Amino acid sequence: MKTSADVVVIGGGIMGASTAYHLAKRGATNVVVLESGEMFGLGSTGLNAGGIRYQFATAVNIELSKLSIGMMERFATEMDQQLGLRRCGYLFMLDRDEDLAQFRKNVAVQNKHGVPSEIVDAQQIGELAPEVNLDGIIGGSWCPRDGLVDPNGLLQGYVSNARRLGATLLTSTPATAIDVHGGRIQRVVTPAGSIETETVVIAAGPWSAAIGAMAGIDLPIQPIRRQIAVTDAIAGLRPDFPFVIDFSQSLYFHREGAGLLTGMSNNDEPPGFITTVDEDWKMHHLEHAMERLPLLGDAGIAAEWAGLYEVTPDDQPILGRLPGIDGLVCCAGFSGHGLMHGPAAGLLMAEEILDGRAHTIDIDALRWTRFETGASVGEYNVV
Numbered sequence: 593m594k595t596s597a598d599v600v601v602i603g604g605g606i607m608g609a610s611t612a613y614h615l616a617k618r619g620a621t622n623v624v625v626l627e628s629g630e631m632f633g634l635g636s637t638g639l640n641a642g643g644i645r646y647q648f649a650t651a652v653n654i655e656l657s658k659l660s661i662g663m664m665e666r667f668a669t670e671m672d673q674q675l676g677l678r679r680c681g682y683l684f685m686l687d688r689d690e691d692l693a694q695f696r697k698n699v700a701v702q703n704k705h706g707v708p709s710e711i712v713d714a715q716q717i718g719e720l721a722p723e724v725n726l727d728g729i730i731g732g733s734w735c736p737r738d739g740l741v742d743p744n745g746l747l748q749g750y751v752s753n754a755r756r757l758g759a760t761l762l763t764s765t766p767a768t769a770i771d772v773h774g775g776r777i778q779r780v781v782t783p784a785g786s787i788e789t790e791t792v793v794i795a796a797g798p799w800s801a802a803i804g805a806m807a808g809i810d811l812p813i814q815p816i817r818r819q820i821a822v823t824d825a826i827a828g829l830r831p832d833f834p835f836v837i838d839f840s841q842s843l844y845f846h847r848e849g850a851g852l853l854t855g856m857s858n859n860d861e862p863p864g865f866i867t868t869v870d871e872d873w874k875m876h877h878l879e880h881a882m883e884r885l886p887l888l889g890d891a892g893i894a895a896e897w898a899g900l901y902e903v904t905p906d907d908q909p910i911l912g913r914l915p916g917i918d919g920l921v922c923c924a925g926f927s928g929h930g931l932m933h934g935p936a937a938g939l940l941m942a943e944e945i946l947d948g949r950a951h952t953i954d955i956d957a958l959r960w961t962r963f964e965t966g967a968s969v970g971e972y973n974v975v
């Protein structure tokens with residue numbers, strides 16, 4: 593194992609792999625990624641729903657989506673890795689006046705940033721998704737450019753291309769300590785030995801608070817269980833079935849293979865690292881899913897799993913240099929929408945490290961200091 597590196601990245605999910613790739617692409621190849629798992633992608637990156645969307649409330653998230661999805665469009669050519677990018681569109685369905693009022697504002701911000709989203713009424717929702725039971729739905733929003741990618745393809749593209757460019761990516765190698773002296777990073781400790789370094793990137797997803805604690809920094813990132821079920825093949829399911837979200841219930845569906853993937857967030861789920869399926873919540877979820885999408889009544893469950901969202905107090909990631917310790921950078925806390933922002937986040941972290949400051953997008957709204965200054969602006973479009 594290397595005994596020194598210019599940058600040590602802790603965590604081999606989409607954030608760590610994308611950061612390593614973008615550093616190496618800029619010529620900074622003396623980079624080591626430490627992943628505790630036996631394979632890359634055993635954390636949230638391998639357990640998510642694969643959704644990509646421009647439909648956010650904050651300008652910075654819309655810009656992160658624009659940058660990331662543009663990179664995904666070029667991925668197959670530039671990275672020699674298929675992504676299965678599908679533009680099925682995201683259809684948000686709303687049943688509360690206050691949500692509709694807020695979504696009108698969100699769509700105005702999206703349009704200002706060049707996103708072709710629109711507010712739709714219940715009749716238009718019925719035309720876009722005739723399979724859905726529209727009881728109580730008063731309107732929604734639709735963007736035909738939103739869609740899906742293969743999460744594993746995205747991750748493996750970054751892992752293999754970071755390695756091709758000269759970065760070192762290790763599995764089964766957890767960071768167990770970070771030595772800090774005089775306000776500067778000295779080294780990262782692993783069971784296989786220590787790596788001297790001046791720069792550490794925290795990219796450990798739901799486990800990031802523990803990594804911050806190793807350096808004496810309090811990162812408000814909590815692991816929250818979220819679960820998914822995928823059905824058997826459903827006869828007659830159309831190929832262009834959209835990504836449908838019943839917003840007030842945090843309930844969603846999209847086509848997965850010849851069946852449907854569905855998830856529903858339990859907003860009373862306590863923080864914790866348990867990733868077994870909660871059987872009670874599963875029954876609640878499937879009951880509500882069948883009410884909203886009656887064709888599910890005839891479908892069997894082919895697969896189910898639970899993973900962890902990495903949630904911050906304002907549902908926004910913590911990006912960039914952390915205060916008080918030179919060389920400590922955070923790329924974590926994406927609060928359930930990180931797969932789609934991984935490409936952009938890695939590029940921005942490479943800029944933050946090599947150029948002193950991220951500049952392709954202004955990330956000031958996402959810096960840790962927002963919690964001290966009270967300048968945090970929450971994301972509304974969280975599922």
Ligand SMILES: Cc1cc2nc3c(=O)[nH]c(=O)nc-3n(C[C@H](O)[C@H](O)[C@H](O)COP(=O)(O)OP(=O)(O)OC[C@H]3O[C@@H](n4cnc5c(N)ncnc54)[C@H](O)[C@@H]3O)c2cc1C
Pocket residue numbers: 602603604605606607608626627628629632633634635636637638639640641642643644765766767768795796797798799803818819820855898899900901902923924925926927928929930931932933
């Ligand atoms: C059910 C579910 C559905 C989701 N749906 C979507 C979606 O549709 N679209 C979307 O964009 N996002 C979605 N997300 C969120 C998305 O998966 C995450 O935001 C994203 O994967 C976070 O990536 P990460 O690299 O920060 O974390 P992770 O992928 O969790 O990677 C962190 C890595 O750090 C490693 N690690 C931990 N501790 C250490 C240590 N001490 N040393 C070394 N390595 C360590 C872990 O093993 C892990 O591999 C979903 C998440 C879940 C759970």
